[in-house]
């Protein structure tokens with residue numbers, strides 16, 4: 001079956017549920033065992049104490065609605081296993097907690113989503129994990145290797161995470177996934193325990209598949225394109241059975257699981273992910289072109305507009321199946337002009353988040369990345385005149401007219 005079909009049909013048999021074509025929502029916190037022996041065995045498997053046949057025990061560990069969406073996401077992405085969470089941040093935190101402890105290292109690309117940066121600095125640093133950032137861009141692999149080499153002696157016996165977010169939020173800069181995977185393979189040969197984790201939220205499962213490039217784990221804020229309607233907060237981690245079972249162990253332990261209704265919403269939304277993301281991308285291409293030619297716009301950062309001779313364009317063509325629907329652009333002027341523009345958009349919603357059916361527009365420096373330090377902002381060119389736009393599925397002419405009339409007000 002093709003992926004468009006799998007996300008509508010796998011993991012659920014209507015005939016087991018009175019013929020209900022859509023899955024019911026399993027609003028139960030706990031599950032009846034057939035026997036005491038079965039209860040004992042299911043619990044040991046759920047806690048990771050034994051391998052064997054798993055079954056439902058308690059909805060902090062699993063639930064039929066989790067299983068359906070997890071199976072469909074795994075098939076869509078070509079992963080052995082998936083774990084869903086109560087948010088993207090829950091997915092990131094639980095995954096990292098499964099692999100790092102005090103004394104370990106996270107090397108990460110800069111910028112990342114502001115909340116992730118905050119998590120690294122305010123949580124992981126404080127628990128004794130060194131979090132070291134490297135500027136995102138075409139030279140990230142070289143810069144990352146340099147940083148790793150300078151710390152080589154300290155890495156023996158430690159766990160190392162190479163954490164990438166590509167394209168980066170909010171500046172759409174890409175990192176060469178294959179080159180980061182090569183760094184991991186070299187370190188593994190030297191006996192260092194290392195994993196590559198990629199946040200694939202910006203391109204979603206349709207336009208980029210980092211598992212095909214052999215990263216260990218892919219993370220999503222499923223709030224974005226997977227949920228797709230700005231009505232659910234959720235997250236996902238995808239990878240090998242072994243890795244995801246460790247991640248699920250942490251999820252069950254600290255309770256970062258989602259709930260059955262959110263899992264049901266994700267299942268509903270996955271059915272349309274291909275057509276939503278395709279339409280959003282087609283709109284974004286036209287809007288990026290319009291903005292790039294507007295006299296009040298300094299420049300637009302969108303993969304299709306990268307300089308065709310640049311390394312960024314080569315990376316884009318190598319690892320992405322399309323340009324996606326997020327664009328960043330710089331208004332001529334400063335914060336005053338950017339805010340005047342934002343205060344005058346009407347159809348596009350002035351709101352954080354992205355990937356919904358509606359177009360969402362925001363000011364990264366004042367909003368999604370407000371907790372990021374000055375140096376990082378400068379490095380990532382997150383400036384007073386930068387705007388991030390997540391293009392929705394509305395008619396593209398209506399979006400362009402909205403942007404045009406707001407630009408006219410500056």
Ligand SMILES: Cc1ncc(COP(=O)(O)O)c(C=O)c1O
Pocket residue numbers: 087088089090113115116165169199201202220221222223224233234235353
């Ligand atoms: C790239 C990226 N990763 C992770 C997150 C966090 O996801 P959530 O808000 O679902 O916790 C976000 C949120 O905007 C994001 O943009």
